[in-house]
Amino acid sequence: MATPQPALAHPALADYRIADTSNLLTPALLIYPEIVRANIAATIRVLGGDANRWRPHVKTSKLGCVMRELTAQGVVNVKCATTLELITAAEAGATDLLVAYPMMGANAQRVIALAAQMPDNRVSALVENAAQIAAWANSNISLFIDVNGGLDRTGINQDRIAEIIELAHAIEAAGLVFRGLHYYDGHMSKHADLATREVMAHQGYDQLMQLVAGLNSAGLIVEELVTSGTPAFPCAVSYAPFKDAPFVHRVSPGTVVYGDCTTTRQLPESYGYRPAALVLATVVSHPAPHRITCDAGHKAVSADAGVPTCNVIGHHDYAPHKPSEEHLPIDLRATASVPALGEQLYLVPRHVCPTVNNFNHALLVADGKVTGLENVTARGREVPIQPTSD
Known part of the structure; x- marks a missing residue:
């Protein structure tokens, strides 16, 4: 028997069911625009009504129409x-865009070329050592220093204050704008208890404030500090020094736009988030007693966050098993009703970001109907390979 699916606080099947699915190919990505709109509004509300404090990572949103709603x-x-x-975010109306991934070689040159095509927008990038600065020479790209707060994925360790100061000076010496600090503390997700997560995150923020003070003492202005993906979002909201800081502080949760099983566990229920991106799947087999299979394998619902990969709305007695590429076996409790072949299931992903990226198209759903x-x-x-001017 697979691990039981993670519990969800809000969803009821009636809130998501499509009245007529007879012409829909599955698996299909479903987006609920009214819930997206409410999730965006909820995030702004948590930030005291200040949309300027949010720099969402649009790797989750993906759809131009959702970025336009932002x-x-x-x-x-x-x-x-x-x-x-x-490109998609700029076309949707975003005016200040940070490429929060280390860009090298042709990738950096492509960012420079795109920024030159949008002179009214502000485009920034990340560096973690002096050698990376040269890639941005003679461009209008501003630079954030990528600070490693303990995730050990990218960035310069936050306790290397002297090196960070030296790097910021090198940015300015190259004729570029030192924009501030980027600090992703995604490793806070390992603390399931929010109170513990908050204590650990605040320790990191205390070090960040010391780093900012060191930069200021060296004559360097930190214009912006970007922290906190979804797991650490509540921790940044509760950190008092960010509220009256001499810099602009922005949080960067992106998953909250759609929500998923993981977000539901990580964030306070009082925030009011609801899943807004589901996968519609069809039961295709009854391979064994108390087991069904649907057509939402890991090419549909991402498996990167582990098993179970999703929650089946309206069926807490269903336990999704390890998927293969196209198949998702689901174990049923002995007392569970067995869905007929061809019956459809509504799945909330465990990790919505790569799940959205699995699909070319999304169906927009409202009031039980596909509206777009x-x-x-x-x-x-x-x-x-991009065209050259030669």
Whole structure:
């Protein structure tokens, strides 16, 4: 028997069911725009009504129409990981765009070229050592220093204050703008208890404040500090020194736009988030007693966060098993009703970001009806060879 699916606080099947699915191919990505709109508003509300404090990572949003909803609610500062996300966000109305991924070689040159095409937008990038600065020479790209707060994925360790000061001076000596610090503390997700997570995150923020003080003492201005993906979002909100800081502080949760099983566990229920991106799947087999299989393997619902990969709305007695590429076996408790072949299930992903990236198209759903079809605009990446001016 697979591990029971993670519990969800809010969803009821009636809130998501489509009245007529007879013409829908599955697996299909479903987006609920009214819930997206409410989740964006909820995030701004948690930030005291100040949309300027949010720099969401649009690797989650992916759809141009969803990014337009962000900008419509005043969220015009974003961060992204790919040039396609950069293009999509700018076209959606974002005006301050941070490429929050180390860009090298042709990737950096592509960011420079795109920034030159959008002179009214502010485009920034990350560096963690002096050698990376040269890639941005003679461009209008501003630079954040990527600070490693303990995730050990990218960045310069935050206790190396002297080296960070030296790096900031090198940015300015190269004629570029030192924008501030980028600090992703995604490793806070290992603390399931929010109180413990808050204590650990605040220790890191205390070190960040010391780092900012050191930079200021060296004559360097930290314009912006970017912290906190989804797991640490509540911790940044509760950290008092950020509220009256001499810099702009922005948080960067992106998953909250759609929500998923993991977000539900990590964030306070009082924030009011609801899942807004589901996968519609069809039961295709009854391979064994108390087991069914549906067509939402890991090419549909991402398995990167582990098993179970999803929650089956309305069926807490269903336990999704390890998927293969196209198949998702689901174990049923002995007392569970067995769905007929062809019956459809509504799945909330465990990790929504790569799940959205699995699809070319999304169905928009409202009031039990499919109301639109949208391209997953920023899915994947740009064509890897760009035309030259020669």
